[in-house]
Amino acid sequence: MVSVRLEKVTKKFGKVVAVNNVDLEIEEGEFMALLGPSGSGKSTLLYLIAGIYKPTSGKIFFDDHDVTNLPPRERNVGLVFQNYALYPHMKVYDNIAFPLKIKKVPKEEIRRKVFEVAKLLRIEHLLDRYPGQLSGGQQQRVAIARALVKEPQVLLLDEPLSNLDALLRVSVRSELKRLQKNLGITAIYVTHDQAEAMALADRIAIINEGVIQQVDLPEVVYNRPKNMFVGGFIGNPPMNFVEAGVEYNETVKLIVGEDSVWLPQEYIEILRKLKLQKVVLGFRPEDVLVLKDESQVEPGSSVIRGEIFTVEPMGREVLLTIMIGETMVKVYAPPTQYYSMGDKVFLQINPAKLRLFDPDTTIALEYLVKT
């Protein structure tokens, strides 16, 4: 098994820069999720690692071997394509057996391996069919089987579970993770679904417009997003952003409309260093207490005034959309209270969970002082 390292990798298609100066290291046996919006360069990054595309500049290493100019077949990677890319003229069995046949594996061994992997993915009963006779989810599992059967050093998965129903998805993905750990394969898993990324990955890499935004443990990506893009991309609904002024007195506090927000000590120190006049206040929907009455506000804590715009009951909780001045934020509230449109409310943000960003660079302040 190998580690994968990208050094300053750029891929251009004419004028389009699909992957921009990416530095990324995936450790041996690591399960890395690659998250990003549509068109951000996720598939291109996988194709670069697989060797289908050559980088316009930069280098790719498997362990310490420079594989930048190695053809795909000498890289021993398995790739599950976004659109499956099964061979339509071959039966499922032959689809899965194809990589082994090319390697001239003995017939009996091919048979054994194909059945083994088919059983794992629960497609044994489909081996005799053509891909055209399968559902989308079944085709996806065949594609995964074909990538796994050759026991690759690196497994690349391009949204491999997007077509499975919720139930199957959860079971196949835990199966996949177990498999990956047992075989010790280094894996990169592209997904749109951040819940899936959180559940599966050892680390998450977030990419936007070809640029890697952050690579970190799932909880770090969630709790300490490096910039507003990451905060606004991860989470459902994602992080809320409200513009705020900064007031420097004996202490440092934020001004949102007519309200003041007290800051934790960490941020007071950072702001004193940076001396910003304006920041963006970020907070997650679940880190807010929604109070209907000013009398509920604990003395010493700070609140922001807002007005309820919409109310969406979700069962376990209620999702409220609240206007703070001109800004819309979404927050979760317990369903024990009754909320209706137009209600004035007071938002008490958990000070330990609030994040501050530089409005110019969109970078989180704590990362600004680190570098």
Added chain:
Amino acid sequence: MMQLWDVEVKSRKIEIVLILAVLLASLPLILNYGLLILSSFSTEMVTNLDPTSFRPTIDNWILLFEGRLSVTGGVREDVVRYTINTAIVALGVAGVVVLVSVMAGYAMSRMNFKGRSLIMQLILLLHAFPGVALIIAVYLIFRATLPSDIELARIYSFAYVIVARAALEIPMSIWLIKGFFDRVPWEVEWAAIIDGASRLRVWREVMLPMVKPGIAAIAIFAFLAGWEDLIYVRTFLFDRTLATYIESNINVEFAYMPLLAAAGTLYLLPTILFFILTQRLLLETSTGGIKG
């Protein structure tokens, strides 16, 4: 329920009307071929839609393969040999066309090289040239390259007519098969490359099977073009084919028409057979497994 039934009745009516319209439109053709085939089994031509002129016999067919041109005797002609010659030319044309188009079409579809679109346009332009317009130049090359040994020249004339006739078919075939290659998603090819297959193996084991309907189509068109060709065969081939045999007898005074009808039917046979046998293949779109 009623409504559904209603809709079904309606669409069936439309279907019947459509079928009738198609039948009506093709009636002259069907009548033509029908009468030709009927005449080949009759002692008299069944031409005036007069059923009394049909007197069944298979003598025409026996005579045809005995190589005689009239009931009373006539010149002996080796029709079996002509049929074989025709088949050689037709298969040869089909073979050359498929070989060249499949390779060129793949290159045009998949490889990125300078002047690709220019070549594609030139190919289309080539297609616009009728074969007759080119024949003088083609003949000059033929004269210049013809071996002096007569036996060799005979074989050479076969090779020459095959290649020359194939050249006329190739431009269109390249365009056609390129379209089929274009429809194969890149990812399928990449998958095979990642699975470890060489470019040649990908081409042979993945790409070719996926464009099979296209290959069948160009093979059939090329085969029929070779089978039916008259001008090139008459100009270059030392031997006769069914086309030149029939053509040379149509104006002959002692020609016995029902016998020629049998020859004509024989000449038509592959066209009819091919379309019946390969209709499904031609209509078959490459099966799924490619969702995007």
